[in-house]
Amino acid sequence: MLTQAIFGYLSFVIVVTSILVVTRKNAVHSVLWMLILFIHIAALFLFLNAEFLAAIQIIIYAGAMLVLYLFVVMLLNLKQEERIPRFTSLWPLGLLTATGLLLVLGLTAKTIIKGPPYIYTVDFVNEIGHLSLVGQVLYTEYLFPFEVLSVVLLVAIVGAIVLAKKKLRS
Amino acid sequence: MVSLNSYIVLSMIVFTIGVFGFLTRRNIIIMFISVELMLNAVNISLVAFSFYLQDLRGHILVFFIISVAAAEAAIGLAILIAFFRNKPTVNIDEINIMKW
Incomplete structure (x- = not known):
């Protein structure tokens, strides 16, 4: 309740x-x-x-x-x-599209079939700790995506500076 | 106990509101914010699924989504500032320089 x-x-x-x-x-x-x-x-x-x-x-x-x-x-x-005005002149069309999308998603939500549960039950996660379990999975199974993500963030840092800088010296 | 479907419906509604905002607003900053809203809706459904399927990999995916969203916001706002210097408007109806 x-x-x-x-x-x-x-x-x-x-x-x-x-x-x-x-x-x-x-x-x-x-x-x-x-x-x-x-x-x-x-x-x-x-x-x-x-x-x-x-x-x-x-x-x-x-x-x-x-x-x-x-x-x-x-x-x-x-x-x-x-x-x-805050909305574009064609805003009813946008509302229609969004409502149709909600309808389609709502129809698919009824047909969700849950897969078999995995090993990370609530008690297991509470015993070891959420952060250390996430760290274990992140640094073993997802190590390569994690490294790629660091490159993405590096590109974001450099790109934001390059784009927003007034003039690049040639 | 809240059922999985409640979370999915909540995520769905928030996603749809994000789609509506992205399609209809004129202000480009609010369009960016709507994209963030959609990403957050997906995060809600991923966390709900990983709770009900007792799997932590959904959390990893949410972690990646949050990082990519931060990178996207930084780049997008930098492009916006660079654009604003050439043409001082955020109204998307006036951003039509590449229109054929």
Whole structure:
């Protein structure tokens, strides 16, 4: 009963704030609603026994990325943008597409067949600890994707500087 | 006990809201934010699946998605700033320089 109440609260807030995120006119308001959304998604991750993911959701999304978005909104002067209508003229078509997508996804959700459970039961994860188990899987089974990911982040660092720099000296 | 389908439906709704925002907003920053919303919806469903299938590999995938989303946001916003220097607008209706 309590778990259902908590899940109901979290899902209600997640849906409402995500609607607010895509409909606010001011981009700063959108980003701030996004902060509340991310905190509730992190709480949902805690609810699903994923402490490490809840922590990086808060640190990376809420801490780093939203600050990046806020900085960009602050750097660009968007005063005149608030006077134009917020949706494109063809917004009913977009709403129709989104509703159709929801319908199709909803129909497929009924046919989900769960596979056989794997070894990481809740008790096993709680005994060893979520972070150390994630670390074990990440550094053994997924070592190569992890290394590729470091290159992706390096490209992001260098690329962001190269793109946003005023002029490259030749 | 909350069933797996509730999480899937929640993830579905958030994903659809993200699709709607991406298709209909004029402000390119909010379009970026909608993409983040869609990625978060996928993260919710991955974590729910890995909880109900008792498998940690979904968590690894979420970790990768969060990292790639951070890289994507950095590059996308850098492109946006570089573009804004040439044409001071974030309205996508006015970004039509490559339109045939």
